[in-house]
Amino acid sequence: MNQKAILYLALLAFGIAVPFMFPAYKLQISIMWILVVLSLTWDVQGGQMGYNTFGNIMFFGLGMYICSSFQIGIFFPLAEWTASGGEKTFIHTPTQFFQGFFIGIIFAGIIPALVAAIIGYGILGLRGHYFAICTLGLAIAAGELAGGIELVGAGQGMTSPPWPKNIGDTELRSEFFYYICFVLMISTFLFLRWAYTTRFGLVLNAIRDNEDKAEAMGINTMRYKISGWVVSAFFVGIAGGLMGNMIGYIEPVETAFAGRTFGVFMVVMAILGGKGTLWGPVIGAIAFHIFKEGFWTFFLGWQYVALGALIVIVVIFFPEGIMGWLREKYPDRFGEVIDEEDRKAQVELK
Template sequence: MKVLQDKRIQFILTGILFVLLVNVLPLKSSTYTMLTSCVIYSIAALGFNVLLGYTGQISLGHAAFIGLGAYVSAFVTQDLKLPFLVGLLAAGVVPIILGLILGLAALRLEGHFLAIASLGFGVAVQQTFKVLTALTGGFTGKTAPSAVIFGTKLKGGPEYLAFAVIVLVILCIFVYNIYNSKTGRAFIAMRDSVHAAQAMGIDVVKYKLIAFSISAFYSGIAGSIYMHLVKYTQPDVWGIVLSINLLGMVVIGGLASIGGSIIGASFITLMPHIILEIPGLKDIPSSATIFTGLAIILVIRFIPEGVIHVIGRVKGKIFKSGGKKNELTESTESVN
């Protein structure tokens, strides 16, 4: 039982159960694509949560990292004819360079100043995508082949979803290990107070750059998996709307929470599909973006800790009441 209490084992078992479930259920190909998108944005949100939730650094230009990962992976596999796993690794490593650049700019910036600077950074990178035709194809867009791993072609169905889940589980375990390490404690100290962290001897410069690098790496990985799912992209995809959606995923799901990142990403990803099923709402332009903004406002106002913590409190009350009921039953039986 102690083994099952380990969060890392829980991540693995949850991933296995999810994959088995979606393979048993008779799902449409569009449903598999939607679920895979949830997993992809969960990876991106998880990386963004490392930055915002664990270190308190806000970024409104994170879509640039996801876009760069997508383009790098497409270039490596389509133009250089290298294996998909090489493209996946390159898509994670190359954005780290941009992450370090943004991290260096963030050393003297905090709060809304950092948000504005990162927004400008994201806009600049998006415009670069439009003119860097050798890598991105410019306005024409960029295509990518299907993912092939060890000679097996992964189609956009249960196979690709299973692969995306495996990557997500590995990255969840990595974040969990960071959170429970010296680096994680340094992140939290920085988030609570930069000056107090410096007074305790924490190298703020070092850990800010680490946080931006990890976040950029996760975003690049998400971009690569996305690219080989849809097999086409163009610069307009990687704009401010996606960055705001990432912010919404983390805020709605829960700051500094692995489960919150997944819940928030699933909520934001599924919302447009849900809205399409509601009469009257589907005819409103940008209705999904409007509801995302409203959701962020409502969560900040009423449940600033995020949905995951509300679920945790409800779960705690249920088990607590259940425990009291068991104690009462045992005492009654002993009296009888």
């Protein structure tokens, strides 16, 4: 067995064992896996494709609303639920809860993916700063829009269905969500790990390095850009759906379309770990989460100062992130070597 397989198995074992090893930190580590998903999927655009987006948070909020709306709407009248704080009047049976959750999560992935395809078709023709600003506007608009829709509670927000009372305590609830988050993180990681080995990955990198050249070589870049955004939106949407259930309460600007928190975090995490690498966003998300929780716990009140300082330090001293810094330092470990041994069929230089 090689080193890589051992590493993967060790991480897998750690992930599975967390609820038993650190029962007090289950929720924190669930959120960490969500952050890894956000960071990995942001990197599809920001790192691999070179399109800095501030709009991925849009799919997070969308997934959150859609998941809960489906969970509630297929069993009870949604409008009454949101108007009355419906969890008091309508109670999901365990079967209803899990059925609803399953259906909700599926749509929380599919609908944002469709939205990404449609919006992407419209705006992925923009490049560079124009794309970034456009996505930023869309994300803010999405929050404002959601805050205007009565059906989902408008500015007051809505509650997601509470865990059914008659099947175990809150411990079981957090274990359940922990493992769903873990599975989502693993699926996202494995999917992207595979996708980056296919034509998709190479074309994304080609677009990042020189989009005009890619087009001149006959590549339909739009198709790949949209596919990339659809993939991101799918996983981010599911992450949003899960997050809504874990928090239990959806507020349009603070939790769902949370551009100031998660929307910024996903960018910082990917840059901290190393844009455009597979492991960079994972390492970045974990490091960031530990840093963030440390500050939130011990230096409450200064946490945003610390966060700002972290961003400045990363941008000035590690613009390529942890992985990028390692690659600069040890290029040969990353396969960048001059091959002294010549090919036998070397064509004579005349």
